[in-house]
Amino acid sequence: xxSSSRATPAIVVGVDxxxxxxxxxxxxxxxxxxxxxxxxxxxxxxxxxxxxxxxPGVDLAADTAQTLHEVVSTALADRPDVAVTEHVIEGPAGxxxxxxxxxxxxxxxxxxxxxxxxxxxxGSVAEYCVRHGKCPVVVVRAATLGAGLS
Numbered sequence: 001x002x003s004s005s006r007a008t009p010a011i012v013v014g015v016d017x018x019x020x021x022x023x024x025x026x027x028x029x030x031x032x033x034x035x036x037x038x039x040x041x042x043x044x045x046x047x048x049x050x051x052x053x054x055x056p057g058v059d060l061a062a063d064t065a066q067t068l069h070e071v072v073s074t075a076l077a078d079r080p081d082v083a084v085t086e087h088v089i090e091g092p093a094g095x096x097x098x099x100x101x102x103x104x105x106x107x108x109x110x111x112x113x114x115x116x117x118x119x120x121x122x123g124s125v126a127e128y129c130v131r132h133g134k135c136p137v138v139v140v141r142a143a144t145l146g147a148g149l150s
Contacts, residue, residue, distance in 0.1 A: 008037040009105035014097045014125065015043045017067040020110025024140040025075035028108040029082050031138075037105055038083040039076075043068040044096035045088065064088050094128030104135050111141040 013028035015021045025041060032039040045064040047054070065088045076082055089096035101107040112123040122130070126139045 008035060009103055010038045010040040011035070011106045011108060012040045012042055012097065012101040012104040013108040014093065014110070014129070015041050015068050015071050016093065016110075016125075017043075017071060018110060018112070020112050020123075020140070020142070022071050022075045022110075023142055024108045024110040025072055027138070027140045028106075029076045029079045029084075031106065031108070032082045033079055035105070038085065040085050040087060040100060040104070041068060041072045042087045042089060042097055042100045044091055044093045046091055061088055061090065093125045094132070097125070097129055098132055098134070101129075101133065101135055106136050106138060107133055108138045108140060111139050 011028050011032050013021075013025050015025060028039055031037070043064050045060040047060065065086070068086050068088060072084060072086060076084060087100060089100065097107060097109065107129055109126045109129050110123070111126055122139065129137050130139065
């Protein structure tokens with residue numbers, strides 16, 4: 001019998017700078033520690049449709065990368081042993097996350113992002129991922145953080 005040397009598939013987590021995405025990173029970090037899976041933190045950016053010209057000095061990719069790094073560093077400060085890679089993707093968040101989760105064991109997103117409206121149970125990106133994801137999708141709500149993983 002031969003042994004398999006396949007690495008554990010990554011856990012992908014979406015990050016947009018919101019409190020909800022920080023909660024998702026913490027949850028995903030705890031799951032990665034439990035399973036030994038690497039964590040792939042993903043943030044996306046795109047120019048709004050209503051912007052005709054790029055304002056001088058604006059670098060959305062760099063700003064997104066900085067936000068991604070700050071959220072991941074803060075949320076996983078107590079988990080230095082979790083292997084994390086950070087990926088910044090140009091394009092809409094839902095498709096960007098699903099493209100990064102094609103070979104993943106799990107996709108983790110926050111319940112609501114920065115553009116959420118009061119009273120929404122799921123944000124548009126979380127709903128998109130749940131509807132179209134090819135791997136299991138976990139939607140982390142703030143109330144679920146204390147339950148289950150530590």
